[in-house]
Amino acid sequence: MKTISAESTTSNHLTDIILPFQQTLESSFFAFTSLTAWLLNIAGRVFDHPQEYDDPNATISSILDEIRQFSYSVDFPPAKLKTGCGEQCLYVLDRAADEALKFKKFTWTRPSYPEEEVDEDNIIDDESELNLQKVEEDMLEEQLEEEFEDEEHLLDLHGLGGLSKTGGKSMDGGDGSRPEEIMESSTDAAEWKLEVERVLPQLKVTIRTDNKDWRVHVEQMHQHKEGIETSLIETKTYLDKLHDEITRTLEKIGSREKYINNQLEHLLNEFRANQDQLAETKEKYKQGSGGVTDRTRSLAEVSEELDKIKQEMEERGSHMTDGAPLVNIKKALQKLKTEMQNMDIRSGVVEHVILQTRLTGKANALENDDDEDFGY
Numbered sequence: 001m002k003t004i005s006a007e008s009t010t011s012n013h014l015t016d017i018i019l020p021f022q023q024t025l026e027s028s029f030f031a032f033t034s035l036t037a038w039l040l041n042i043a044g045r046v047f048d049h050p051q052e053y054d055d056p057n058a059t060i061s062s063i064l065d066e067i068r069q070f071s072y073s074v075d076f077p078p079a080k081l082k083t084g085c086g087e088q089c090l091y092v093l094d095r096a097a098d099e100a101l102k103f104k105k106f107t108w109t110r111p112s113y114p115e116e117e118v119d120e121d122n123i124i125d126d127e128s129e130l131n132l133q134k135v136e137e138d139m140l141e142e143q144l145e146e147e148f149e150d151e152e153h154l155l156d157l158h159g160l161g162g163l164s165k166t167g168g169k170s171m172d173g174g175d176g177s178r179p180e181e182i183m184e185s186s187t188d189a190a191e192w193k194l195e196v197e198r199v200l201p202q203l204k205v206t207i208r209t210d211n212k213d214w215r216v217h218v219e220q221m222h223q224h225k226e227g228i229e230t231s232l233i234e235t236k237t238y239l240d241k242l243h244d245e246i247t248r249t250l251e252k253i254g255s256r257e258k259y260i261n262n263q264l265e266h267l268l269n270e271f272r273a274n275q276d277q278l279a280e281t282k283e284k285y286k287q288g289s290g291g292v293t294d295r296t297r298s299l300a301e302v303s304e305e306l307d308k309i310k311q312e313m314e315e316r317g318s319h320m321t322d323g324a325p326l327v328n329i330k331k332a333l334q335k336l337k338t339e340m341q342n343m344d345i346r347s348g349v350v351e352h353v354i355l356q357t358r359l360t361g362k363a364n365a366l367e368n369d370d371d372e373d374f375g376y
Contacts, residue, residue, distance in 0.1 A: 026052070028084030032093075033059050039096035040066050043103045056082055067092060070099050 033050040040047040045066055050059050060078045067074060072095050080088040319325075 025083055032084040032089050036063055036092060036096055039100045043099040067095055
């Protein structure tokens with residue numbers, strides 16, 4: 001996770017913006033708009049901090065309007081900013097950052113370099129270079145001494161020959177004088193040349209060129225300087241021609257731009273007036289659409305009540321046209337009649353039984369009375 005945090009400014013406060021490595025288009029677009037709004041507020045503009053669920057088209061149009069007010073050209077469609085990433089988003093952020101730095105009067109200071117400590121390796125390299133120079137000088141001196149000694153030996157060959165002939169007289173006698181006879185060599189000249197040719201390769205001293213040697217760097221610097229001077233003469237002429245062509249082209253473009261602006265000024269005024277009318281029409285449309293939504297909601301409620309009433313009326317109509325209740329009523333009446341007849345029969349039987357019991361009771365009473373009268 002990457003976190004961008006900033007301190008509060010006089011115009012707005014940029015909260016912590018968390019930018020995940022794998023993020024959605026909505027989160028990246030919200031991060032882009034938040035960062036742009038923060039930079040615009042630092043640049044002295046009063047720009048509201050966008051919310052996450054705002055209309056992206058309105059937010060992009062307001063950001064591009066602010067960028068155009070800084071006299072920057074926007075030659076890409078606004079839909080390119082909806083992704084929250086890409087070349088167009090970087091262009092907007094770059095321009096907003098430039099204006100913020102200008103407003104804050106930010107200036108670049110001269111860099112201060114730390115003092116570098118001399119490494120021991122460099123000292124060793126310098127000593128090796130000095131030793132190499134000493135070795136070269138010593139070798140040259142040795143070669144000169146050897147050549148001088150060779151010449152002396154060649155000159156005194158005859159004297160040495162005389163010494164060999166006289167024997168050790170001078171050595172023992174202690175004269176120390178030179179030999180009087182010339183010394184003659186008995187070596188063949190052809191054999192001497194062959195021996196010299198054989199030994200000559202071994203006597204050569206080859207010194208390898210070191211890339212760290214300052215002489216090599218100086219020669220390379222001179223070569224590069226000459227190459228730069230020669231190429232500068234050629235390129236300067238081409239650059240002068242190119243500069244002249246660019247200035248002429250810019251003058252032509254400026255004159256044509258002024259001409260086009262003068263020719264299209266009335267069209268621009270008409271366009272601005274049409275934009276104002278369009279904004280008013282949109283505002284009216286929003287107001288009318290709000291009333292339409294309220295009316296549609298009330299219409300839906302009325303239609304729902306109407307459906308309920310229709311359903312009740314249909315149920316009542318179906319009950320009124322249905323003959324099943326009448327049939328049930330007739331059956332119930334018939335059943336009541338049969339039950340009433342049964343009850344009449346039962347009540348008649350009960351009355352008959354009661355009358356019979358009364359009659360039997362009276363008969364028994366009369367018999368008892370008669371028995372009492374006759375004295376039984």
